[in-house]
Amino acid sequence: MALTALGGLAALGYGIDGLLSETRATNPHNSLRWLIAGVLAHDVLLVPAVALVGLLLSRAVPGPYRAVVQGALIVSGSVAAASLPLWRGYGGTPGNATVDALPYGRNLLIVLGAVWAAATVIMVFRRRRSRRSRRTGPARGM
Missing domain, CATH: 1.20.5 (Single alpha-helices involved in coiled-coils or other helix-helix interfaces)
Known part of the structure; x- marks a missing residue:
């Protein structure tokens, strides 16, 4: 753990040094x-x-599905937050379409759609499994 902390502190120091020594680039x-x-x-x-x-x-949200919905929300929020500068158009250069060439808003919606489609599949699978186990009843011991 101490070695990891030292590595983190070294990286932090390097970043702060770069921030303060390259003021024109970092502001x-x-x-x-x-x-x-x-x-x-x-x-x-x-x-x-x-x-x-x-x-x-x-x-x-019912108990068996709550963890799936929570996971999908966490992934959705993380992806949206990480890509915020891209889909909001920050950092582009006016007149240079190659800097921000992709439709990031649309691509974010595609990724979020895939996340929620996967969550839906998992919830449907859990529902079918719970119905099947209720139909067959509990396993009887010897």
């Missing part, structure tokens, strides 16, 4: 603003929203 003031906004958005918006969704899920 430390803007980076600090994004860091503060990210921490505030996480603590003020994301955590309460996740807690509320978790509460609603515990009341609205």
